[in-house]
Amino acid sequence: MLANMALTGAPETQxxxxxxxxLMFSEIYRSMPPGPDDIASETIEIPVDGDRIEARVxxxxxxxxxxxxxxxxxxxxxxxxxxxxxxxxxxxxxCKAVVVMVNYRKAPEFPFPIPMQDxxxxxxxxxxxxxxxxxxxxxxxxxxxxAGGNLATVVAHRSLAEGGPEIDLQVLVYPVIDGQMSSExxxxxxxxxxxxxxxxxxxxxxxxxxxxxxxxxxxxxxxxDLSGLPPAIVIAAEFDILRDEGVAYIExxxxxxxxxxxxxxxxxxxxxxxxxxxxxxxxxxxxxxxxEMGRLLTATERRDAVVVGAGFSGMYQLYKLRxxxxxxQVFEAGEDVGGTWYWNRYPGARVDIESxxxxxxxxxxxxQEWEWSEKYSPQPELLRYAQHVADRFDLKRDIxxxxxxxxxxxxEENSEWLVTTECGRRxxxxxxxxxxxxxxxxxxxxxxxxxxxxxxxxxxxLWPHQDVDFSGKKVAVIGTGSSAVQxxxxxxxEAAELVxxxxxxxxxxxxxxxxxxxxxxxxxxxxxxxxxxxxRLNVLGVVDERKMERTFDVSAEERASRFSEGWESxxxxxxxFQFSDLQVEQAANDEVSNYIRDRIRSTxxxxxxxxxxxxxxxxYGTKRPCIDTNYYETFNRDNVSLINxxxxxxxxxxxxxxxxxEGTKTFDAIVYATGxxxxxxxxxxxxxxxxxxxxxxxxxxxxxxxxLGIAIHGFPNxxxxxxxxxxxxxxxxxxxxxxxxxxxxxxxxxxREEGKSSIEPxxxxxxxxxxxTAQLADLTLYPKANxxxxxxxxxxxxxxxxxxxxxxxxxxxxxxxxxxxxxHGFETA
Ligand code: N01
Numbered sequence: 102m103l104a105n106m107a108l109t110g111a112p113e114t115q116x117x118x119x120x121x122x123x124l125m126f127s128e129i130y131r132s133m134p135p136g137p138d139d140i141a142s143e144t145i146e147i148p149v150d151g152d153r154i155e156a157r158v159x160x161x162x163x164x165x166x167x168x169x170x171x172x173x174x175x176x177x178x179x180x181x182x183x184x185x186x187x188x189x190x191x192x193x194x195x196c197k198a199v200v201v202m203v204n205y206r207k208a209p210e211f212p213f214p215i216p217m218q219d220x221x222x223x224x225x226x227x228x229x230x231x232x233x234x235x236x237x238x239x240x241x242x243x244x245x246x247x248a249g250g251n252l253a254t255v256v257a258h259r260s261l262a263e264g265g266p267e268i269d270l271q272v273l274v275y276p277v278i279d280g281q282m283s284s285e286x287x288x289x290x291x292x293x294x295x296x297x298x299x300x301x302x303x304x305x306x307x308x309x310x311x312x313x314x315x316x317x318x319x320x321x322x323x324x325x326d327l328s329g330l331p332p333a334i335v336i337a338a339e340f341d342i343l344r345d346e347g348v349a350y351i352e353x354x355x356x357x358x359x360x361x362x363x364x365x366x367x368x369x370x371x372x373x374x375x376x377x378x379x380x381x382x383x384x385x386x387x388x389x390x391x392x393e394m395g396r397l398l399t400a401t402e403r404r405d406a407v408v409v410g411a412g413f414s415g416m417y418q419l420y421k422l423r424x425x426x427x428x429x430q431v432f433e434a435g436e437d438v439g440g441t442w443y444w445n446r447y448p449g450a451r452v453d454i455e456s457x458x459x460x461x462x463x464x465x466x467x468x469q470e471w472e473w474s475e476k477y478s479p480q481p482e483l484l485r486y487a488q489h490v491a492d493r494f495d496l497k498r499d500i501x502x503x504x505x506x507x508x509x510x511x512x513e514e515n516s517e518w519l520v521t522t523e524c525g526r527r528x529x530x531x532x533x534x535x536x537x538x539x540x541x542x543x544x545x546x547x548x549x550x551x552x553x554x555x556x557x558x559x560x561x562x563l564w565p566h567q568d569v570d571f572s573g574k575k576v577a578v579i580g581t582g583s584s585a586v587q588x589x590x591x592x593x594x595e596a597a598e599l600v601x602x603x604x605x606x607x608x609x610x611x612x613x614x615x616x617x618x619x620x621x622x623x624x625x626x627x628x629x630x631x632x633x634x635x636x637r638l639n640v641l642g643v644v645d646e647r648k649m650e651r652t653f654d655v656s657a658e659e660r661a662s663r664f665s666e667g668w669e670s671x672x673x674x675x676x677x678f679q680f681s682d683l684q685v686e687q688a689a690n691d692e693v694s695n696y697i698r699d700r701i702r703s704t705x706x707x708x709x710x711x712x713x714x715x716x717x718x719x720x721y722g723t724k725r726p727c728i729d730t731n732y733y734e735t736f737n738r739d740n741v742s743l744i745n746x747x748x749x750x751x752x753x754x755x756x757x758x759x760x761x762x763e764g765t766k767t768f769d770a771i772v773y774a775t776g777x778x779x780x781x782x783x784x785x786x787x788x789x790x791x792x793x794x795x796x797x798x799x800x801x802x803x804x805x806x807x808x809l810g811i812a813i814h815g816f817p818n819x820x821x822x823x824x825x826x827x828x829x830x831x832x833x834x835x836x837x838x839x840x841x842x843x844x845x846x847x848x849x850x851x852x853r854e855e856g857k858s859s860i861e862p863x864x865x866x867x868x869x870x871x872x873x874t875a876q877l878a879d880l881t882l883y884p885k886a887n888x889x890x891x892x893x894x895x896x897x898x899x900x901x902x903x904x905x906x907x908x909x910x911x912x913x914x915x916x917x918x919x920x921x922x923x924x925h926g927f928e929t930a
Contacts, residue, residue, distance in 0.1 A: 115303040119178050119209060126179040134378045136187030137194045144182075147203075149222040155204040156223060157182040158234065159193040167398055168236040169198040169272070170224050172256075174247030174375060176277075176304025177208045177216050188375045191384065192244075196391040199236050201227050205252065213309040213319050220252040221259045228266035240269035240398045246375050247296070247343070248304065250276025254321045254350075261329050268331045269527075270397055272390065274374045275336065275343045276350070279322045280305055280314030284345035292342045296371035301342060322350055327357035328788045328796075329508065332525045334362045334393050336386055338369035358507040358788040360525045362393050397525040404430045406532040406849070407509075407520045409787070411500045412440015413487065414822040414838040415536035417463065420494050421846040422532075425853075430528055431500040432520075438500065439487035440538050442480055446564040447584060447772070448571075448591035450480035453612065453673050453728050454833045457625050458643050460486070462633040463839060467493065469626055476671070477614045477728075501526070508788035509533055511817065516858040516930070518818065531858070532849055535784055536822045539830050542782030546579065546773040547896060550753035550760075557770035561588060562777060571595040574769035577759055579751075581607045585774035586727040590735045592772065597740060600766060602759065604746040605887075606716040608697050609727035613671025640908035642828075642836030647678040652689035664696040673728050676721065683722065684881050690720040697721060704733040713745040719886035725830070779889040780825045780903040781805050791816035804892070804899035808862030808870050808926055809916055811841060817861040820845045825903045826874045830890070832909045840909070844916050848924065857929045866926030878902035 114122050141160040146153045169192065173185040182189070182204045189202045205219035224243060231237045245253035250273040257271045282301060286292050309319045317324035335351055337344045344365065351361050366373065369382055377383035404427075408418045411433035422429045435443045442450075452459050456473035467490065474482060491497050505523045512519055518533040543562035551558075559569065561584035576596040578585055581603045593599045625632055635644045652660065667676035676697070682689045698715045705711035714733065716724075735741055749763040758767035778785075781801060789797040792815050800806070800815060807813045810827025811820055822841045823829035829837055852860055862870075878884060883902055887893040891900050905912055919925050 113297075114300045115297075119207075119307060123179045123181075123207075126175060127181070127184050129376075130184040130187070133187055133376065136190030136378070140190045140193050142186070142190075147223050147226045149219050149226075154206060154219055154223065155182060156227075157186060157189060157200075157202040157204075159186075159189040159200040159202065161193045161197050161199070163197055165199045165236065165239060166197045167199075167240045167242050167269075167394065168227065168231070168234070169196065169200045169242040169244050170227055170256075171200050171202045172205065172220050172243075172245030172249035172252040173202060174245070174249045174274075174372070175207075176301070177213075177248045177251075177308040178304055179207070185375065187378065191377050191387055195384075195387045196394055198242065198394075199234065199239070201234075208309075209307040212307070213313045213316070216308070217252060217255050217259075217318055221256050224256050224260070224266060241266060242270045242272060242394065242398070243268050244272035244274070245276070246274035247371065248277050248308075250274050251278065251319075251321070254278065255318045257330050258318065258321060258324060270394065271331050271333045272394070273333055273335045273347070273350075274386075275338055275341050275371060276347055277301075277343060278320065278346040278350045280309060280320040284349060286345035287342045289342075292340050292344070294340055294370040296342055298342055322346060322353065327353050327359060329510070329790065329794075330354065330357070330359045332360040332362075332397055332521070334390060334397065335364075336374060336390065337363070337365040338371055338373055339365055339367050340369065341371040343371065358523075360397075360507055360521065360523050362397065362525070364389060401519070401527040401529055402430070404428045404528055404530050406430075406534060407432065407518065407528055407530040408534045408536050409506045409509075409520075410440060410536035410538060410541075410783075411435070411438045411491075411496075411502070412443070412536065412538050412541075413461070413835060414538070414842060415440070415500075415534075416487065416490055416494075416496055417461065417838060417842045418534050418536050418822065418845070419496050419499055420463070421842055422534075422849070423499070425846060425850050427532075427849070429499050430530070431496075432504045432506045432522060433500055433502050434505040436502050437484075437488065438491045438496070439484045441540065442483040442487060444541065444543075444564070445562055445584070446480055446566065447559070447561040447588045447774075448569075448595075449587035449589075449730075450561075450564075450584070451475075451477045451587065451614070452483060453477060453583070454643060454835075455672075456617075457622060457632075458636055458833055459835050461490065461835060461839065462629070462636075464494075465629070468629055473617055473622070475614055475616055477612055506787055508790070509819075510788075510790045510794070511792060511819075513792055516817065532818050532820070534820045534822060534845060535787075535824070537783035537787075539780050539783065539823055539834075540777045542778040542786055544776050544778050544782075544895060546775045548579070548751055548754055548775075550755055553756050554754045554758075554771060555756045556758075556768055559770065559772045561585070561772065561774045569770075571770060573597050575767065576600075576770045576772065577602060577766070577768045578772045578774055579759075580774035580776065581605065582774060582776055583725060583727045584776075585772075586729045586732050588772065588774060589741075590729070590731045593735045593738055593741045599741045600768070601736075601741070601743050602746055602751065602761075603713065603743060605718070605724070606714050607724070607727055608694070608716050608721050609729045609732050610668055610676055610697065610700075611671060612728035612730050613669070614730055636833065636836050637840070637913060638910035640910060641674055641831070642833030642909045643672075643674065645672060645674060645678055647674070647681060649681050651682045652680040652686065652692055660692060661696070664693060667693075668696075668700065671728065673726065676726070684883075687720065687882060690722070690882055694721040701733055704737075706737045710736050710743050713743055713748075719888070720882040723881075723883050723886035723890075724888040725890070776889055776894055778895050778898070779892075780830070781892070781898075782895070784821060784824070789816065789819070791819070802899075804901040805903065806867050806871050808867045809919065810905060811844065811916070812860070812862050812927070814862050814864050814867045817859040819861075820848075826870060826905055828905045828907070828909045828912050831904045831906060836909060840913055840916070844920065847920060851920070851924070852929070855929075860924065860927050860929045862926055863928050870926075874905050874907075875902065877906045881906055
């Protein structure tokens with residue numbers, strides 16, 4: 102085709118006047134076949150801004166499945182609805198859409214913002230005349246190619262900013278996105294085919310002044326916030342100067358949580374899509390578009406409740422809501438159930454609350470039939486347990502796996518949430534339960550040079566599903582929190598050499614894990630009812646009790662004997678439960694901290710390593726304590742060494758290793774055990790918008806606020822399982838999960854019985870709860886540590902204590918009282 106054009110001696114567009122350019126463009130289209138003839142065509146007039154523009158309505162022969170408002174290409178200068186009539190016919194035919202082709206006014210006579218304003222006015226008019234056009238209830242698509250793609254994009258921006266019309270999908274075909282024309286594909290000589298850089302500059306010069314080009318409504322790439330835009334299908338051509346600005350825009354859309362389906366058609370030139378009769382791949386692209394539209398526009402689904410996450414909380418929430426007779430859809434980013442135990446597959450991963458206690462209690466049959474093999478189950482067994490629960494209660498049929506929720510927007514008029522997934526599913530629901538977990542947003546390690554590293558790299562919280570073999574390798578572990586404490590002894594056994602990079606030393610005590618004695622487990626099972634009742638009212642959700650004496654109420658000998666008992670107990674709260682004041686009195690805490698430090702000194706043979714392993718800048722328990730198997734002993738191995746980053750900080754990661762202030766070490770593998778954006782991260786990475794379109798990210802920019810850690814003012818019918826300001830991470834998670842799910846389910850049941858359509862906490866109730874939780878935290882030593890409990894492990898995260906320290910039992914009573922009082926502190930409608 103290009104050769105033909107060259108033979109006809111067509112002049113270069115940039116040398117022509119706009120009138121001449123328009124004639125030449127029309128000439129190209131006049132030489133094309135007219136497109137499918139079974140399309141009903143009607144030209145209408147649309148009033149805009151005291152004037153009128155034309156539009157062509159093209160109806161397919163079959164029942165239409167969508168309405169597509171289409172903006173033709175032509176650099177805002179050339180092209181019209183007659184030129185594009187055949188394009189509209191093909192689209193109507195292939196996409197089964199009523200196509201409304203808009204004849205927006207052209208530059209330079211009508212420069213920016215007029216074509217954009219015409220385009221938006223036409224969209225509004227079409228939406229307001231759905232009935233007359235016979236397209237009531239059909240999903241709305243805005244579409245366009247090249248400069249028309251630019252108009253479709255900015256029309257979507259305006260619809261979002263101005264509250265409508267609601268657009269279900271944007272189709273952007275090699276859109277013009279950036280008036281700065283600075284992307285790589287703009288200057289590559291391979292791309293100067295149908296559309297050259299000079300022609301594009303000619304179009305921009307006619308459309309927008311240098312200043313106007315910096316307006317995001319001319320250059321949409323310059324818009325700060327793209328969140329909340331409708332899903333997009335983007336089509337590109339390989340040899341097109343506009344290719345890279347389209348790709349850059351896609352990245353921005355995806356970063357903002359907008360679902361994007363993208364295809365770059367290989368060996369194609371600009372305009373190929375709008376010349377389907379000359380370039381058959383244009384027809385293929387339309388067929389592909391039709392298929393993707395069909396997938397993305399399947400009518401918005403509807404469920405009574407949507408649950409995000411299929412870990413233990415999401416699974417149990419599904420079970421409970423089904424029991425109430427609700428239709429439920431669960432979305433899960435992983436390919437299976439299990440949450441934490443699906444993602445954290447690093448060597449040595451296991452629970453550190455006894456399995457007999459860290460398990461569901463809601464079904465007696467389940468708790469009687471399941472056999473735990475060890476005191477602290479390893480990750481594979483926990484995952485098998487989650488899978489067993491899913492199968493036993495037939496949960497998977499309502500769980501969409503491999504599906505990440507990108508946004509949830511509250512529709513005040515209907516008291517409903519519109520939930521959108523990254524792959525374009527849209528569901529309307531009355532109740533939205535975020536069962537996203539508290540330690541599920543793995544923190545991207547903030548270490549310079551990380552991307553340069555060429556060897557194997559792993560993150561504990563995103564461990565591969567295939568076996569990782571460290572045998573014979575030189576391995577680095579960065580971080581010494583709970584994950585590292587479990588992984589280090591295992592990796593040390595396999596690797597040729599292991600170097601541990603420690604920024605903050607950890608307190609850990611022996612787990613004394615062992616196989617479970619069937620006689621003992623049978624005894625527990627015989628009294629499981631009582632065992633569970635104790636857990637529910639216990640401060641941590643376990644069956645062991647904290648002793649009531651204070652540290653200095655007893656003699657030094659008695660103290661030593663109690664701490665030794667705690668050390669030998671093999672329980673996570675074994676040390677903390679020895680006295681009632683260890684968490685609140687510095688002097689008392691010094692005693693237990695010193696006891697553990699002495700144990701470290703006596704276990705680790707090399708004095709300098711022992712000294713480096715001593716935690717000495719925070720009280721015991723104020724960072725999450727660990728329990729371990731051979732952690733300190735591992736540093737006595739010949740193949741293990743410790744680097745204290747407080748003395749020799751990491752300068753950078755390099756291609757084959759890690760450089761500290763003392764020198765470089767090379768590694769075959771680096772393991773990042775660097776933790777999570779805890780508690781708030783999993784919620785904040787979804788674009789959640791409540792009443793008035795308020796974003797959760799904005800509401801929580803100074804730290805999370807919620808009532809009881811379950812519900813948030815301004816976000817009706819949204820529930821957070823083990824959310825910030827509830828006991829959550831300070832407890833046996835299974836107990837806290839069951840308590841929250843039971844409470845939320847009872848609340849929903851009550852709403853349905855009472856005929857309520859919405860519930861949300863009052864601002865006052867939320868403020869009072871925030872004050873109460875902060876006051877309790879301030880009574881403890883927790884604020885003295887830079888911990889993830891305080892949000893201090895994530896740069897820029899506001900510093901505040903993220904959980905409720907009042908204890909599981911007391912907290913349960915408060916929640917029950919709130920419910921019994923007819924949901925005191927909540928507003929309902
Ligand atoms: O993460 P962490 P985790 N350069 O945040 C270090 C639960 N869990 O995955 O303290 C160098 O505790 C960081 O150093 P610092 C449990 O609740 C439970 O281990 O920030 N180092 C720290 O040493 C736990 O608390 C189980 O100075 C960097 C480590 O990385 C929570 O999950 C098992 C660094 C992160 O430790 C999180 O544990 C595992 C940097 N740039 C986890 N950035 C069980 O049930 C971070 N670090 C047994």
